[in-house]
Amino acid sequence: MDDRTFDISQIKVPAIPSKSMGTGVIALLIVGGLLSTFYQIQPEEVGVVLRFGRYVRTTDPGLRAKLPLLETVIKVPVQRQLKHEFGFRTVEAGVRSQFSARQFADEAVMLTGDLNVAVVEWIVQYRVSEPIQYLFKVRNLDDTFRAMNEAVMREVVGDRTVTEVLTVGRQDIETSVQQQLQVLAGQYEMGITVEQVVLQDVNPPDPVKPSWDEVNQAQQQRDRLINEARAEYNAIIPRARGEAEQAILQAEGYALDRVNRAEGDAARFNSVYEAYRQAPDVTRRRLYLETMQRVLPKVGGKLFLAEDANGVVPLFSLDTLRQSVGSAAPIPGGDR
Template identity: 55%
Template sequence: MAEPNYQMQYYMYLLKKHFRKILLGLFVLILLLTSIKTVGPEEEGVVIHLGQYSRTVQPGLNFILPFGIEEMRKIPVERQLKQEFGFRTVEAGTSSQYSKENFGDESLMLTGDLNLANVEWVVQYRIVNSYDYLFKVRDAEKALRDMSEAAVRKVVGDRTVNEVLTVGRQEVASSVEVLLQRMCDEYENGIRIDQVVLQDVNPPEPVKPSFNAVNQAQQERETLINQAESEYNRIIPRARGEADETIQLAEAYSLKRVNVATGEAARFNSLFEEYVKAPEVTKKRIYLETMERLMPKVGNKIIVDERGNNVLPLLNLDQSKSDKK
């Protein structure tokens, strides 16, 4: 014959005796859990009453109607959020780790010159209106992803692959930011775009070696152009300076010759005027001036008369010069 389980019977007795108290405690616990809500310092609480918007509460301890009559959704309005495209952050930290597998559909897109580019980007945004974020657009996060992808594809599709890969990256990011903000304002989703960052832009893996070869050729071309311009800037100014110097010397020589010729012509004209006035006197004066200029250059001087009968050393100018010394 089995012995009665006195311990189990005792527990059943206690349960029957305190059933109302236990039930009341459970009721109070559920009441507190469903009516007391804590909103964080970076959040905003949106209270929904029977499926409709009721009010917005601020950070701190707040009370709502219990048992599902009201529910609260916490919106991080003071926090910067982000969406990643073409990759996902696996582990954030000092050395963050990323995964790019199975995200090619997001990042692979067609450029304006009918080439393919693998574009990875990040959209940083804030929720500035929690009511619009929850009620104006269904699933605002997914809608923002769709709008971001559409904006990037549109901007990239208006540019060549070289612009997207090299010099036009910042312009692409700025254009996407402006276009995406305009779309958010149009849809009234309560989101403000802080920044769009192109994380990485590369050609697709199958054609990457060809793109690298083209880029290397372009870089070599730019290097040769820079070297040629440097050589041009070194030689051409010097040649221009030498040409200017030659021109200035020629102009100076021309001016000198013209001035000399003008002076000689003026001198001849003045002599001619004097000659017209007194031909014999002028001839005599010219003869004497010429002799005065030539005689010092002659060595020994001998003066004879017209008939040549007598030879008379009149002056020994060299001897007179030596005597003076």
């Protein structure tokens, strides 16, 4: 290749008129001043205006103005829900969220109250309620708030057994952590409102998972057997108690009936005896007539003859009389 050399001195720079250059500089200053004067606050934000680093005012959403070069604006999302993740990180949120493969054991591994180890993952959702406190009251607010979350969660988990942390105590843990975080945020004047604490995956460490699963299976089998025994107990014992109470009530009713009958028979006998004692003949005849009234309808055909009857006996249909007498039921201790 041929080497080519250029003489810079031969390059001619076009002459720019000084009047045009001044106009361009003025235009750039005007555009820059306008851009630094007006700013836009989004609907979920407020603007905190600082003049030489000192707070001056708070502006609402919309197109606003400030003093150029003298004032700066910090936009704070007061209507947006913010969150911190512990024990995991979301790489991309969506229908199928993608999570980081990195392990965060330093913030997720915790010791429970019964000296077991649990891996706790959780999310804290909060909003900015006081922009001035949020910006200026606490240095490194995000790091401080994360440290507070870890401290409170470890304290709450340390007061409970591993079974409560993994199963039945999740709701109670979330509520306790939220309340304690809100109290600390108020004491530190962070200017935030803790809206929700959500436990995600809570599991034992990977090396002990097989043993933990075996323990859970044994506990589930134990609970199943206990529930079956209680169901059988509830099915048999109440029925047996009901049958026993029924038998007792029947016996008491039978005893009461027998006593009442005996007392009634004794009272009736006494009344008959009193009547007999006052009028023996009348009572004896009355008893005789009542007895005959009960007996005679069971005899069947009857033939009455006077004691002093003599002579020719009228002719009766003896066959009909015999049939009626034969069909009559026998009376114990008597004749037909």
